[in-house]
Amino acid sequence: MDEEKYPEVQGGGSLILAWQIRNKRVLVVGGGEVAAGRILNVLNADAKVTVVCPREGLNPEVAYRVRKGQVDHVDRKFEPSDLDDVDMVLTAVDDPEASTQIWKLCKERKIAANIADVPSECDFYFGSVHRDGPLQIMVSTNGKGPRFANIVRRSIAETLPKNTGEAIMKIGKLRQMLRKVAPGPEEGPKRMSWMVRVSDAYSLEDLCEMDEEDMATLLTYYSSDQVPRLDCLKATKGEFDGFDGSFGFFVGWG
Template sequence: AWQIKDKKVLVVGGGEVAAGRIFNCLNADASVTVVCPASGLNAEVAFRVAQKQVTHVDRVFEPSDLEGAEMVLVAIDDPVASTVIWKLCKEKKIPANIADVPPECDFYFGSVHRDGPLQIMVSTNGKGPRLAASIRRFIAGKLPRNAGNAVESIGLLRTKLRKVAPNAEDGPKRMRWMSKVSDTYKW
């Protein structure tokens, strides 16, 4: 998982795919700017703009939009414009994901199941996003109901253990003990 908390993410586009990207970025506490004419915003993106969850630039993309961006997500129906944006990102060494164009992606979005602190991601490396979602649903259906709570409990235990045995030399012993607890956890 890429840590994008407080990072400046630029989303070019305002349709359904952009809405999904925006949702994921906001869940990761990123600072999101959406560049898209207001007429191109779908209901979900328009809602996020109205709620001031994202910054909205009401026009088509301009190269100056890349200033300060730490990640760029392009979700527009214009392959030529998408490629131009991708090339600009490459020049500026800004990681980019161009929706539905795997060769123009520095990273892919997986299909994610969340249950509290538990996150399970399935990726097809851009080859079959809908299949990834199907596989994710299958895996999520096999999980015990308390899996997220179990992760939370283990995390609390781990924090307490670090307080009890805080020294660097305690690290290997702490890790062995936590491994035993995790390996013997009963569902």
């Protein structure tokens, strides 16, 4: 029956996305501890950040980022004109009435907003994030238990190998190099298939051990659609004097 073939819809969740806000303009209203966390999140995503808050309301971390020029600072309370040319708004102030007013203004202008500690006035939530270089893992409780999300996130992070982020960076570098070797769009399916086999053939430790010369050597096998084992790959560079060309040189024949 059809109902047994397809996943059951589970409403009440959020659509979890990797939102690209590089060079987008983000307005942060407030300068306390919560604002400091929000600011770091969006700076890590390479956003352009403006903080609106009286100077005396800045906590040490936010004041530091202002001094270092990491954010622009407007030394006063929020005004509606602050929303001009803004792509995202984050509020973290101890004034529910003012926060709701900012939320309503954002809705009128169709600006995505997050009103701290008011789930009903949020277009999106901040989850608990584990970061290891290019690897990001977010745990969300859909606004119901932020502190518990931290516990789950730490539990997940403890199960990951310590070199996971470095291995992912190596895979990213190899993909860039492959696109130069086989740039045509018609190569797309083969590139994807070959990279899947590379990812399956090499462990995290193997990937971390690779340097650019190893990657360049590996790419010479792309045209023949082959994936050598790492020891065989290095043997072609003369790193293993005992290599005799025995059967079993390649893995992942497809």
